[in-house]
Amino acid sequence: MNRIKSAPGTDGNPEPESLDALASEWSRLKQLEQDLYDQRIEVEREIDQLLAYIPQESSKSIGLANGSKLKLTRKLNYKVDLLLLEMLTADWPEDIRPIKTKTVADETMLKHIRKESPTAWSKIARAIETKPAKVNISIDSGEK
Numbered sequence: 001m002n003r004i005k006s007a008p009g010t011d012g013n014p015e016p017e018s019l020d021a022l023a024s025e026w027s028r029l030k031q032l033e034q035d036l037y038d039q040r041i042e043v044e045r046e047i048d049q050l051l052a053y054i055p056q057e058s059s060k061s062i063g064l065a066n067g068s069k070l071k072l073t074r075k076l077n078y079k080v081d082l083l084l085l086e087m088l089t090a091d092w093p094e095d096i097r098p099i100k101t102k103t104v105a106d107e108t109m110l111k112h113i114r115k116e117s118p119t120a121w122s123k124i125a126r127a128i129e130t131k132p133a134k135v136n137i138s139i140d141s142g143e144k
Contacts, residue, residue, distance in 0.1 A: 027139055047072065 013019075051072050054060045059073040082099070089097045110128065114121045 023139055026137060027141075 054072055054074055056074045056076055061069045061071045063069055086099060
């Protein structure tokens with residue numbers, strides 16, 4: 001849906017009124033989105049209370065009157081002191097040690113290589129897929 005009603009100005013930028021109107025609409029929708037998010041979180045809290053009998057680290061599906069199913073999943077998040085865990089499990093067999101090593105690409109270094117070293121980038125580019133991320137918009141109302 002394209003909401004821009006006026007043609008771009010001579011400099012290629014949208015007319016100020018059009019941009020102001022879109023920014024205002026964006027702010028209104030962003031607030032609505034936050035309000036709906038807050039309401040959804042409250043409903044989730046109420047559902048959670050109704051189904052408090054379902055244990056942690058489990059999942060249960062419950063049939064609803066309209067024929068659909070509600071699925072509740074309870075998980076625990078784990079925050080680990082890896083250095084301490086490694087020390088405490090150093091003498092455990094590898095197959096039962098609760099530690100994984102994960103190799104990941106260094107995006108900061110990839111950005112640097114792409115920008116600063118075209119020769120190096122050309123050597124590795126076929127191993128990397130890039131695509132535009134979602135555009136991020138923020139508006140500072142100047143209020144504090």
